[in-house]
Amino acid sequence: MKKTIEILAMTLLLLAGAASCESLKLGDAGLSKAPESSGATLDTLFASLKDADKVLTSAYYYLPYGLISDFDSKMGKDILESITDHFVSNKHTEGDGPNDLYYTGALGANIAGQSAGGEAYRFGSEKDYTAIRYAWFFLENADRIPTDSDGFSTAELAKKKAEAKLCIAIAYANMVRYVGGVPLIKHHIETSDEMSFPRSTFAETIDFIVQMCDEAAADLPWSVVATEDGRLTKAAAIGLKLRILCFAASPTFNSDTPWHPAAADWEGMGKYVRYGQTYDKGLWDRAKAAADEFMDGLSAGGFYALVQATPTGVDPITGTTYCTPRDYRLAYRDAYNKRGTTESIISIRKSNSTSYHNSNMDLQDDFGCGATLNWVNKFPYADGTPFPENFDWKNPSAAGADRMPFFKSDANGDHKVDAATFTETRDPRLYENICVPGDIWKNGTVGPNYVNAKGPNFQDGNTGFLQMKFIMQQEADRNTPPHWCMMRFAEVLLNAAEAYNESNGGPDAKAEAWLNAVRARVGLPPVATGMTKEQFRQALILERELEFGFEEVRWFDMVRWGLKEAFTTRLKALEVTGNKQKNATSFTFKVKDAYPPRVWYNDFDTRWYLAPIPAVEVNKGYGMTQNPGW
Numbered sequence: 001m002k003k004t005i006e007i008l009a010m011t012l013l014l015l016a017g018a019a020s021c022e023s024l025k026l027g028d029a030g031l032s033k034a035p036e037s038s039g040a041t042l043d044t045l046f047a048s049l050k051d052a053d054k055v056l057t058s059a060y061y062y063l064p065y066g067l068i069s070d071f072d073s074k075m076g077k078d079i080l081e082s083i084t085d086h087f088v089s090n091k092h093t094e095g096d097g098p099n100d101l102y103y104t105g106a107l108g109a110n111i112a113g114q115s116a117g118g119e120a121y122r123f124g125s126e127k128d129y130t131a132i133r134y135a136w137f138f139l140e141n142a143d144r145i146p147t148d149s150d151g152f153s154t155a156e157l158a159k160k161k162a163e164a165k166l167c168i169a170i171a172y173a174n175m176v177r178y179v180g181g182v183p184l185i186k187h188h189i190e191t192s193d194e195m196s197f198p199r200s201t202f203a204e205t206i207d208f209i210v211q212m213c214d215e216a217a218a219d220l221p222w223s224v225v226a227t228e229d230g231r232l233t234k235a236a237a238i239g240l241k242l243r244i245l246c247f248a249a250s251p252t253f254n255s256d257t258p259w260h261p262a263a264a265d266w267e268g269m270g271k272y273v274r275y276g277q278t279y280d281k282g283l284w285d286r287a288k289a290a291a292d293e294f295m296d297g298l299s300a301g302g303f304y305a306l307v308q309a310t311p312t313g314v315d316p317i318t319g320t321t322y323c324t325p326r327d328y329r330l331a332y333r334d335a336y337n338k339r340g341t342t343e344s345i346i347s348i349r350k351s352n353s354t355s356y357h358n359s360n361m362d363l364q365d366d367f368g369c370g371a372t373l374n375w376v377n378k379f380p381y382a383d384g385t386p387f388p389e390n391f392d393w394k395n396p397s398a399a400g401a402d403r404m405p406f407f408k409s410d411a412n413g414d415h416k417v418d419a420a421t422f423t424e425t426r427d428p429r430l431y432e433n434i435c436v437p438g439d440i441w442k443n444g445t446v447g448p449n450y451v452n453a454k455g456p457n458f459q460d461g462n463t464g465f466l467q468m469k470f471i472m473q474q475e476a477d478r479n480t481p482p483h484w485c486m487m488r489f490a491e492v493l494l495n496a497a498e499a500y501n502e503s504n505g506g507p508d509a510k511a512e513a514w515l516n517a518v519r520a521r522v523g524l525p526p527v528a529t530g531m532t533k534e535q536f537r538q539a540l541i542l543e544r545e546l547e548f549g550f551e552e553v554r555w556f557d558m559v560r561w562g563l564k565e566a567f568t569t570r571l572k573a574l575e576v577t578g579n580k581q582k583n584a585t586s587f588t589f590k591v592k593d594a595y596p597p598r599v600w601y602n603d604f605d606t607r608w609y610l611a612p613i614p615a616v617e618v619n620k621g622y623g624m625t626q627n628p629g630w
Helices: 005-011 049-061 097-102 128-144 154-179 202-217 234-249 266-273 281-301 325-337 358-366 428-433 489-504 509-520 533-547 554-560 564-568
Strands: 344-348 407-409 422-424 440-442 484-488 572-578 587-593
Touching: 049 128, 049 154, 128 154, 154 202, 154 234, 202 234, 202 266, 234 281, 234 344, 234 484, 234 489, 234 554, 281 489, 325 422, 325 428, 325 484, 344 489, 422 428, 428 533, 484 489, 489 509, 489 533, 509 533, 533 554
Parallel strands: none
Antiparallel strands: 344 484, 407 422, 572 587
């Protein structure tokens, strides 16, 4: 599905009268902005399904996007991973969210000026309500389309209406994970409407998302043909329902104990930021039912599967083929990066330009940003053995060739930049998420993540590691249309395993199989059998850390599971020194504290679980209220 700015300009008209929202006061973006008008009429906009689809495409266009781009300024064009325990930003430019607002603890309800937009989510300034507005506009006018117009069919109209409903669900799902319950707009707003949008409770918001997913699923195909790639499907609707039910059922929002003292006041803040006043196992049962619904659909409709590696290794004696570490890595790369795979469940597109995501590289090229040693150490060896917490970084060779921290030398004993003369020793996903010392980073050169890298390449503050995901090593690797794979089949499998574990009081064979399928895709062995519910939960949380780096998963896992230690544990880095200034082939290491430190180490408050509502939004008086602790 193609999207251009020209289409956007065509659809931002919503007309005077029925579509003008000039006097609305909900948010700095979205409903409060008067749409541009081209002078088109409703009859022109909805003259055919093809014409009306341009309006629907605008709803698609405004769906949330996770990569650094010109689409928005989230975190001051930094990344969400920077406020997790996985990554440290040293961007330090004016308006940079991680350094200005999070590491210092300065985030609050009165952020203004250039710092506004540095938040992970600034309610009222994001584009979710814009997507919702266009979706409702399409839904309420789609029946104007003449039944005798070119290409009209009742089934196709129902499908497009269902896509609009799922756009609404996606936008609300994005909001609720950041701020809790929000005002629910259930129709297209007209200027004659009363400008009152009371905040809905957390439960009402979750249930409305589920309702919209169910309504959409009824009229959507399970999958689409290649020419329709990017369109929302029944699998997307059920997958989103499973994700949001797991989120709502998690301990932060589903517990006898409020996650913040202010959330104890049920009639005050509580009902807006918790599903109920007591733990409700029924939420996990609903999530399990959604998992079953997806798997039943998969059994009937097929199509979705993990992207698997193509073996290129050949045993010189038997002639049999096997998957090399790089084969596994490239399959994993296609899973998150390539459009139209069997793993892509929800794919958001903003541009077909292959340079659209250059900002991800710029963040590393221009500033001392990098992954933490804490995260790197969680990736096991390639055989599944955990990497030792007490690894001797002063003498890494003492561990033996197969237990080197990143690579072992092949027969010629040398790592050359222009030849594969080394073998990875760890989980292949480590190398695809993180540029470790000695690996090719971009454009055929070793990553400049060592202190004596030639010239200005090494950036002060670097942790010894660089982001690799979405960088992809070579220019040719980036020469494909980009997308944000908001949901992958791997997440559905792990969400289903989670729902089964929590609902059943422990893992069964299905839950174990789903988790093991994700591990097997990169050559890791199955997890141990006979785990308790708590042990399997920890295995799942870890697997999500290894699988979904830089895909905006870790932050929400930290929040929903209440992982206080992920906020408060001091983050570590490696000081790496190469044997030469350019394209170093061997290194020495020294563990150090990651810079900059975070206020959370000594002064953490659970208010950070949900974003503050800007005071300017609360003061408008339409019905939004503040979150606990802010």
